[in-house]
Amino acid sequence: xxxxxxxxxxxxxTFEKLFLLIGLALTVISTILCQGDLIQLIYSSAFLxxxxxxxxxxxxxxxxxxxxxLCYAWISLRQHYYGxxxxxxxxxxxxxxxxxxxxxxxxxxxxxTVTINTLSNKMIILAFLSQIPLAFVYYAxxxxxxxxxxxxxVMSVVFSTLAIFFQAGISIWSLYCYTLVxxxxxxMWLLPILxxxxxxxxxxxxxxxxxxSDLYGIYNWKRLQKxxxxxxxxx
Numbered sequence: 001x002x003x004x005x006x007x008x009x010x011x012x013x014t015f016e017k018l019f020l021l022i023g024l025a026l027t028v029i030s031t032i033l034c035q036g037d038l039i040q041l042i043y044s045s046a047f048l049x050x051x052x053x054x055x056x057x058x059x060x061x062x063x064x065x066x067x068x069x070l071c072y073a074w075i076s077l078r079q080h081y082y083g084x085x086x087x088x089x090x091x092x093x094x095x096x097x098x099x100x101x102x103x104x105x106x107x108x109x110x111x112x113t114v115t116i117n118t119l120s121n122k123m124i125i126l127a128f129l130s131q132i133p134l135a136f137v138y139y140a141x142x143x144x145x146x147x148x149x150x151x152x153x154v155m156s157v158v159f160s161t162l163a164i165f166f167q168a169g170i171s172i173w174s175l176y177c178y179t180l181v182x183x184x185x186x187x188m189w190l191l192p193i194l195x196x197x198x199x200x201x202x203x204x205x206x207x208x209x210x211x212x213s214d215l216y217g218i219y220n221w222k223r224l225q226k227x228x229x230x231x232x233x234x235x
Contacts, residue, residue, distance in 0.1 A: 178214045
């Protein structure tokens with residue numbers, strides 16, 4: 001087991017290791033100090049691990065994605081953020097399963113890193129345009145369920161739909177969209193905290209850290225894509 005972990009973390013740089021360790025430490029400390037619960041701790045830990053694995057293009061991210069998705073849906077349900085529940089159970093889970101098979105099929109056996117795909121401009125534009133009419137549908141559904149922070153919830157649904165679509169397509173656009181998602185989600189959880197619900201601080205810390213991971217992921221995927229294109233041309 002020790003040798004396996006040593007070999008697994010061999011291609012991790014200092015930033016990646018520190019991000020994971022510090023992020024997990026902050027999550028545990030904030031959960032204890034703010035009297036958070038076990039579900040919040042599992043959610044934050046799972047998504048932090050998922051985020052750094054995603055930035056490295058590792059297919060194992062889907063294990064932690066599944067755990068974090070289920071926990072976050074429960075936390076959101078308790079807070080009456082029905083849009084977040086809808087995103088996670090109605091969109092994340094099915095596309096997560098599809099994405100897992102896509103990533104497994106396109107993961108290099110030697111480097112254990114996914115081969116990044118370049119989508120056409122037409123597909124990218126159509127994906128964004130498709131969300132304009134759907135945004136009105138999301139709004140109507142969320143309003144029916146009396147969702148708190150409805151405008152931020154609609155934005156979260158729109159960006160999340162795009163993010164998981166591009167993630168399944170193994171495109172760097174997923175990281176651009178996840179940056180918007182996590183910024184929106186952080187804003188959603190900040191509002192009740194400002195009103196005095198300090199127990200939600202651990203939930204806020206996670207998307208705040210995820211924004212950092214998203215930005216790093218954009219940088220790293222660009223680097224990986226150049227490396228993969230170079231290897232392809234040389235081969």
